[in-house]
Amino acid sequence: MNADTVKIKLFGRIDSNNAAETEEKIFAQIPGAETQSVVFDASELEYISSAGLRVILRLKKTCPDVSITGVNSEVYEILDMTGFTEMLTVEKAYRVVSVEGCEEIGRGANGTIYRIDRDNVVKVYNNADALADIQHEREVAKLALILGIPTAISYDVVKVGETYGSVFELLNARSFSKIIAAEPEKLDWCVGEYVRMLKTIHGTVVPEGKLPDMRETAISWARFMLDYLPEAAGKKLLAMVEAIPRDDHMIHGDYHTKNLELQNDEVLIIDMDTLAVGNPIFELASMYNSYVGFYDVDREAIKKFQGYDYDTAQAFWHKTLAAYLGTNCKAKLREVEDKAAVIGYMRLVRRTIRRGGAETEKGRAELECWRVKLLELLDRTDSLVFSFNELEIEAVPENLDDVQAFVGERLEAAECPMKAQMQISVAVEEIFVNIASNAYAPDKGSATVRVEVSGDPVTVTITFVDRGVPYDPLAKEDPDVTLSAEERGIGGLGIFMTKKIMDDVAYEYRDGKNILTLKKNI
Amino acid sequence: MGISLKIDLHMHTTVSDGTDTPEEIVARVREAGINVFSVTDHDAVKACRIIPALVGEGLFYVTGAEFSTRDEAGKYHILGYGFDPDSAPIRELTETGHGNRMKKVRARLDFLKEEFGFVFPENEIEKLLAQDNPGKPHIGNLMVKYGYAETKRKAIEEYINRRHFASEYIRPEYAIERILAGGGVPVLAHPTYGDGDQLILGEEMEGRLKKLAGFGLQGVECFYSGFSPRMTRDMLAFAERFGFYVTAGSDYHGANKMVVLGDTGLDLADETPERLKSFLERCGLRLS
Numbered sequence: 001m002n003a004d005t006v007k008i009k010l011f012g013r014i015d016s017n018n019a020a021e022t023e024e025k026i027f028a029q030i031p032g033a034e035t036q037s038v039v040f041d042a043s044e045l046e047y048i049s050s051a052g053l054r055v056i057l058r059l060k061k062t063c064p065d066v067s068i069t070g071v072n073s074e075v076y077e078i079l080d081m082t083g084f085t086e087m088l089t090v091e092k093a094y095r096v097v098s099v100e101g102c103e104e105i106g107r108g109a110n111g112t113i114y115r116i117d118r119d120n121v122v123k124v125y126n127n128a129d130a131l132a133d134i135q136h137e138r139e140v141a142k143l144a145l146i147l148g149i150p151t152a153i154s155y156d157v158v159k160v161g162e163t164y165g166s167v168f169e170l171l172n173a174r175s176f177s178k179i180i181a182a183e184p185e186k187l188d189w190c191v192g193e194y195v196r197m198l199k200t201i202h203g204t205v206v207p208e209g210k211l212p213d214m215r216e217t218a219i220s221w222a223r224f225m226l227d228y229l230p231e232a233a234g235k236k237l238l239a240m241v242e243a244i245p246r247d248d249h250m251i252h253g254d255y256h257t258k259n260l261e262l263q264n265d266e267v268l269i270i271d272m273d274t275l276a277v278g279n280p281i282f283e284l285a286s287m288y289n290s291y292v293g294f295y296d297v298d299r300e301a302i303k304k305f306q307g308y309d310y311d312t313a314q315a316f317w318h319k320t321l322a323a324y325l326g327t328n329c330k331a332k333l334r335e336v337e338d339k340a341a342v343i344g345y346m347r348l349v350r351r352t353i354r355r356g357g358a359e360t361e362k363g364r365a366e367l368e369c370w371r372v373k374l375l376e377l378l379d380r381t382d383s384l385v386f387s388f389n390e391l392e393i394e395a396v397p398e399n400l401d402d403v404q405a406f407v408g409e410r411l412e413a414a415e416c417p418m419k420a421q422m423q424i425s426v427a428v429e430e431i432f433v434n435i436a437s438n439a440y441a442p443d444k445g446s447a448t449v450r451v452e453v454s455g456d457p458v459t460v461t462i463t464f465v466d467r468g469v470p471y472d473p474l475a476k477e478d479p480d481v482t483l484s485a486e487e488r489g490i491g492g493l494g495i496f497m498t499k500k501i502m503d504d505v506a507y508e509y510r511d512g513k514n515i516l517t518l519k520k521n522i
Numbered sequence: 523m524g525i526s527l528k529i530d531l532h533m534h535t536t537v538s539d540g541t542d543t544p545e546e547i548v549a550r551v552r553e554a555g556i557n558v559f560s561v562t563d564h565d566a567v568k569a570c571r572i573i574p575a576l577v578g579e580g581l582f583y584v585t586g587a588e589f590s591t592r593d594e595a596g597k598y599h600i601l602g603y604g605f606d607p608d609s610a611p612i613r614e615l616t617e618t619g620h621g622n623r624m625k626k627v628r629a630r631l632d633f634l635k636e637e638f639g640f641v642f643p644e645n646e647i648e649k650l651l652a653q654d655n656p657g658k659p660h661i662g663n664l665m666v667k668y669g670y671a672e673t674k675r676k677a678i679e680e681y682i683n684r685r686h687f688a689s690e691y692i693r694p695e696y697a698i699e700r701i702l703a704g705g706g707v708p709v710l711a712h713p714t715y716g717d718g719d720q721l722i723l724g725e726e727m728e729g730r731l732k733k734l735a736g737f738g739l740q741g742v743e744c745f746y747s748g749f750s751p752r753m754t755r756d757m758l759a760f761a762e763r764f765g766f767y768v769t770a771g772s773d774y775h776g777a778n779k780m781v782v783l784g785d786t787g788l789d790l791a792d793e794t795p796e797r798l799k800s801f802l803e804r805c806g807l808r809l810s
Contacts, residue, residue, distance in 0.1 A: 020675065049721070050718075051719045053750075057749075061782075061785070078721065081721075083755070
């Protein structure tokens with residue numbers, strides 16, 4: 001506010017009885033006119049009639065910069081209906097709401113949500129200067145709604161104690177946390193709806209620049225971690241986070257069962273302030289923390305927050321992951337969970353350090369637990385990217401069953417005939433055992449198996465990738481099957497059978513990787 | 523069209539509750555650079571007989587008056603334009619309106635005498651009643667003059683307003699019908715504000731306009747000193763829907779109200795609306 005600003009307080013009612021008098025008083029307080037700016041404090045103005053509006057209009061004609069603050073809702077409505085909000089800066093007064101004794105229905109990174117009556121909830125922000133945050137959340141929620149995500153938009157900003165809150169209409173809604181806690185038999189139904197909403201969010205492309213990029217945030221976390229991890233582990237983590245490709249699809253950022261509400265028959269997602277764009281692994285990471293990571297040390301704590309117990313949370317999380325990935329293959333589930341956990345633990349460690357958690361006993365215990373878990377995970381994880389049709393697994397012979405299960409599940413899903421499935425499984429065994437035995441010996445390493453089903457007629461393509469010693473299995477001469485078993489050299493029969501079973505087999509060595517592609521027309 | 527129009531079709535003189543005489547107001551209109559104007563005193567057409575002789579080159583004048591009307595649903599100020607002030611229907615209309623006002627002034631004077639013992643010399647009462655349209659402000663001035671109140675405002679608030687007198691009002695359909703019969707164009711004044719201090723919007727406005735259109739209303743005052751741009755926009759949309767003429771007026775009252783002559787908000791419009799041009803043509807202004 002500059003020195004030329006005149007501040008005038010308005011009281012009571014301004015109507016035809018006192019408009020002329022009010023006008024005289026107002027103009028008497030404005031010495032120079034023209035260049036002045038006038039701020040009306042309307043916090044004690046109860047009502048304004050059209051005669052009062054005309055007083056303000058006349059002032060506006062001589063003084064271009066007029067604003068009104070602390071406007072009550074009745075006066076605001078009049079100013080809005082008559083187009084005065086288009087002409088002047090009008091700031092509403094904030095209704096005062098108390099959340100004392102109100103039921104807490106959600107808690108997120110930036111605030112806590114309380115139900116204030118049957119039809120309304122208020123999100124109270126932690127930050128005292130939350131008006132910008134409230135505006136941000138309103139904007140992103142609107143954006144999400146426009147993009148087709150069912151959510152609630154706040155309709156009012158209120159004052160709650162020293163901070164602010166935004167009010168939403170949630171008609172008699174129940175959170176998924178409550179449903180799961182009260183009616184365990186509905187767990188599977190909740191998983192289904194939860195995953196459906198998650199897929200809708202992850203399937204939504206966000207116009208560039210509208211939401212923050214989660215990848216950049218995660219890179220900054222990984223940089224932070226360099227000081228708290230052994231050098232090699234820190235560098236590996238940063239490299240893996242940086243290798244996650246940019247993605248313009250939406251992620252919610254705090255997707256747990258308290259933020260999903262069932263209103264009548266409609267599922268709504270709330271608490272939108274963490275909305276971002278990014279690879280879905282970032283979402284899975286925050287979900288992992290919500291059900292697993294956060295409660296590693298204190299398993300009882302989840303009951304206080306979600307209302308259901310740790311075992312229920314584990315069941316919910318694993319069923320969710322399986323439904324989301326469309327697989328029951330344990331190896332696949334473990335692979336994605338590991339990747340999510342890497343980012344999840346990175347976040348938990350950073351958060352605890354940043355919040356001075358190392359100064360409390362519980363904080364130290366958690367920090368140690370999470371740091372150890374992170375280091376273990378970093379040891380066995382080479383990439384944080386996952387694909388629905390790819391399995392990344394340690395290349396050891398014991399894992400053959402997992403690989404077979406994963407490939408079999410994909411082929412089954414593609415309605416591949418039984419005979420072809422069995423033939424393909426013979427080829428998969430040959431190739432995987434070959435990699436497991438030779439690629440990294442005597443060390444260990446991982447292999448990736450990708451299954452693609454495409455085209456008409458249908459072609460199944462299975463690709464094996466490993467980072468072991470360069471080795472082209474096709475270069476080996478085919479065995480002479482006309483000779484008797486005793487007369488043949490050892491080995492080579494597996495590859496021979498694979499070539500026979502499949503319609504095309506190709507090998508290449510690229511970017512330090514052995515890539516073997518098998519194709520079969522069905 | 524060679525010259526640009528500056529229009530103000532709504533102002534008051536001493537014939538009603540304004541403070542400028544008809545002669546003064548013509549001079550002010552000229553000073554303000556207004557070239558199309560009308561004077562619209564309340565329920566009186568005396569200025570319509572004086573002004574034509576004062577209007578010289580470069581000024582276009584439209585006869586006018588503003589009639590206070592009322593029915594069961596509310597109050598309406600109906601402007602009449604371009605009528606013949608000496609026609610029988612207009613005489614009848616102003617006499618009814620004037621008669622109603624006089625009755626009310628007499629009742630107020632009686633009340634002040636009985637209740638507070640305020641008395642005024644006979645000649646002052648005669649002068650008051652001889653005025654074209656005496657009302658509360660005139661009585662208030664008299665009270666100040668004779669020491670019964672410090673200011674006109676206090677006179678009105680503390681004494682005159684102590685009793686409310688039900689008036690005999692002209693009904694809108696009667697005013698509209700008489701204006702039409704007198705060769706004039708009936709126009710609803712400051713529609714959004716009703717008779718002054720109301721706020722009529724949306725469906726309520728639509729209901730009013732539908733009813734008045736049924737009585738023969740032909741125009742609405744879309745540009746008005748007290749309107750926000752949004753109110754003007756909304757009224758223009760109504761004019762379009764009902765096929766009404768559009769007018770523009772400041773409601774200047776001289777020193778009685780803080781309204782600047784010529785302030786109609788029309789300067790904010792990109793160009794003169796077609797419905798305003800056709801109104802002026804209807805009133806005899808040749809625009810091409």
